[in-house]
Amino acid sequence: MSGDLPERNRDGPRGRRIRRWIGLFRVAIYRLVSRLRQVPKQTVVTVALIAVTIALLVIVTGIAAGIAADSADESEADVRIVPVGGGTLSSVIDVENARLGNVHETSATLDEREDVASATPVFVEALRIQVDGSDETETVLAMGVVPPAEPITIEGLSTAPLEPGDPHFANGTYDGTRTGEVVLTDEAAAAINASEGDSLEIGRSTTAATLRQENSGGSLEYTTTAIEDTETNSVSGELPLVMLHLSELQSISGADDDDLADQVLVKTDPDPSTAAVESAAADTYPNATVQTGDDGQVELIRSNDFALATSLVAMIVAVVICSLFIATSAALTVDKDRQTIAVFAAIGFSARSRLAIVAVTTLSLTLAGALVGIVLGTIGTAVTNYVATATVAPEPIATLRPTFGLYAIAVALVAGVLALPYPLYLVARTNVVTELG
Amino acid sequence: MARNSSPTENERSRVRPISGGADRTMEPSSVAVGCERVTHEYGTGSTVSRTVTALRDVSFEVATGEVVGLVGPSGSGKSTALHIIGGLLEPNNGTVDVLGTDLTALSGAKRTRLRRDHIGFVFQQFHLLPALSARDNVALPLIERGVSRRERQRRAAELLEQVGLDDRMDHLPSELSGGEQQRVAIARALVADPEVVLADEPTGELDTGTGARVLELLVDVADERTVLIATHDERAMAVTDRVLRLLDGEMRQAGQFSDEQ
Structure with a gap:
């Protein structure tokens, strides 16, 4: 018996690989939609928790930038x-x-x-x-x-x-x-x-x-x-x-x-x-x-020790909390989805494809949370400034820059990537035979 | 109902069941699936002291284009045999040859690739993805092969027509009956044009009449492909060319269905 069976389409053109990845991306999105239908509460709670964390990050970073701007007005x-x-x-x-x-x-x-x-x-x-x-x-x-x-x-x-x-x-x-x-x-x-x-x-x-x-x-x-x-x-x-x-x-x-x-x-x-x-x-x-x-706000934060410390703490806390939320939620989803993952294996999806599907699903969920978080953070910053100026501060204490949005997305995605190993580990150890009965 | 396109007498002589396997000779050109002294035990991990032998020294061959029934009661090892042939399980002992490739010599990734390109699976519980339409479920295996979406849809529609579900293409699994869901699963197993189709209790979730029709359909649509059907439903075995009987993990009896009547 030899192992030289021809493998169809194994090394197809680049377009075939691109189509495959697009297809896998679609499956991941399907999985996200499916999850939203099957466990709407869990999905919404996960997105909400990520969103709240990211919103707090945006607000605290805005306040840190405001503190830094108190030392220099680059405008x-x-x-x-x-x-x-x-x-x-x-x-x-x-x-x-x-x-x-x-x-x-x-x-x-x-x-x-x-x-x-x-x-x-x-x-x-x-x-x-x-x-x-x-x-x-x-x-x-x-x-x-x-x-x-x-x-x-x-x-x-x-x-x-x-x-x-x-x-x-x-x-x-x-x-x-x-x-x-x-x-x-x-x-x-x-x-x-x-x-x-x-x-x-x-x-x-x-x-x-x-x-x-x-x-x-x-x-x-x-x-x-x-x-x-x-x-x-x-x-x-x-x-x-x-x-x-x-x-x-x-x-x-x-x-x-x-x-x-x-x-x-x-x-x-x-x-x-x-x-x-x-x-x-x-x-x-x-x-x-x-x-x-364009970059003055970031430089200002960097150059102000207190602002830098505040924004760093906010970032670390956001990454840790987001990672824990995401890892827990993704693990629960993988646990519920073991049969689907087993089906993917049985119909020939490679281990890498299965992991990619779960990774894309997880990161998409994280991104959704981050986007909602940015909106909440923007609103939160406005509320913070309103309350501050109405009570103790003569001027708004928090600032908001478009770069904060990108920053928040980057932090959320880092948290998502850090959270991935656990759900991916669960995917890798899914027993296909047991799940398919 | 015996299958019309049964193997020729010459082929049948080559795909005879083998009890010991020691004196067996295989001809790769005609043998689609061959198991030689396959043994598999569950619970052999370090934390489990008791082991269950699912297959013991099982040997048999299936010719290209043959439809074979793997019959036996629950726990007899039929599903284990299918999982090993499908590359989902590695046997503890013995060799498994699928389309001329020794599965036991392949890595997990290569077995997955072989499954993607050459093997279709039909499961007892259908295992369709609930949020995908019938057409998208059928098209799913083609994603991994990098087929364009348009082509995936076209081929899925073609297969669904063949299984008589051309008016149900956009329905979700929850909107289909059990028999219809299994027909979708059959279409999914065949959409990548595999040479070997493995069906594990395909009628287990269906009533007798529907089960029989699904099996007829499976064999009909599978056309010249090699099909192994694991089932404990003796009546459903009427559609097969030959039956292999398993009991307590051992091959007990084998022969053409008509020979058993």
Whole structure:
């Protein structure tokens, strides 16, 4: 007896294999529909549990992104250049973030591009400030910028009241004219009882006395150029925010040696496409991170430890819970479907085909749960924001991006794949003879 | 009713039942199925101390185109024999030859492939998929062979016409009678054009009259194919060319149905 029986269609053309897989996919979908008819409650419960888990993932990730956005509002720039490991305008004043150097020259280079409307470095430093002659000092977060000719808004503060350019920088000599201009938020103004036109004393020292001593030479004179009514700002957290020229802030804080800044904000013009500018920015700062409006949210989460931890925990919990739900449900279904699986074996479906059918069915169910979860998550995010703004928060605390949908689907599918071994194991050990009687 | 297209005298002499198998000679060109000293025991796993011998030293041959009945009471080993011939079970001992291929030398995957391409199964409980129409149930085996959907539908419709269900193609199994469901199962077993058809108690779920008609239909539609029918219904054996009797896992008696009358 020999084993050389011809196997019909075994190695047919590629089209035959494709037709086979399409056919198997159809069988898997049939199995899903059949399951919905046979055990509707179990199927609906499985989809619902996956959906709730994914919805929670979307909501928690949205809140994490919201927390991260509290540290930086990337919507004011089309492209942001941030140092590796930095990337936020952190209000944590006792931690030295990585910073960019030589920022005047590089931002000027970017500014000269036709497709760039403006490029300004942003340097943030905590300072003490008081109205000249007053004893009321306040720690504020000072934001140093190079105001472009066409005013822009950074963290809710318009650069319009500031003289365009950065005259004190003077090609890196830092001996140009000090404008002494400071824009206060209404919060900062209220804290030190300042009005427009008031003289201000600004310094790094922590007490009013030493501040006055520092400024006793009279060379550092600042004037309240404008007080801006900003509802909120995300950069300073609980500290009031003020804005002044970059080089003047660098001089105060000692960052003038290397012309440092926390990031460079670039607005593109007129084409909203950021690809070319992104490329130019990457060439300018090869060791920095270039973020665009598209990926900024993810980068923000990454750069914020708390947000990152929150979203990671949410993801791990979602994967684990989803995997358990899916594995349990799929195993129950396989157990109920043993006869069908045995029939597939008896009529010549290979082990791989049988496993593929169960895998596709399981992943389809997971996908259905994920899609419902995204819808629920979207609704949940809206409800969360509504409740938050109606009670404790001045603004929405959770954000929602289209990428969250893809993220949620990816997490659900990962959970589905992790859940597959158990039902597949049950399929593989199904005793065909026993099931067929 | 004896089958019209019974083997010729010459063929019959070659497919004689074999009691011991030691002096047996096979001619692969004419033998579709051959079992030689096949033994199979259940419960031989390490956790089970007691074993049941389903088949003991069973040998027989079936010629190409022959319709053979495998008769015996429940537990006699008929279904086990069919499952072994169909490659669903591996015997503990002996060799099984199907269409010139030694099944015992094949891996599980190769046995599945052989089943896909050359063997059709008909079960006692039909085992149709409940959410698929009759036509889709019949077309199911063609999926694994990569046949296009249109062709699957065409061939399924053709087979359903042959079994007299051309007006029931789009009905679900739950909308069909037992006899109709078994006809759908027969069509499914034949749709991939197998050389060997194995029917395990195909009349077990049917009343006598319906069962007889289904068997006639099976043999009729199977045409020149080799058919093995396992049954304990002696009357149904009228459609076969020859009967093999099993009792307690051993081959007891064999011969042409007409010889037994």
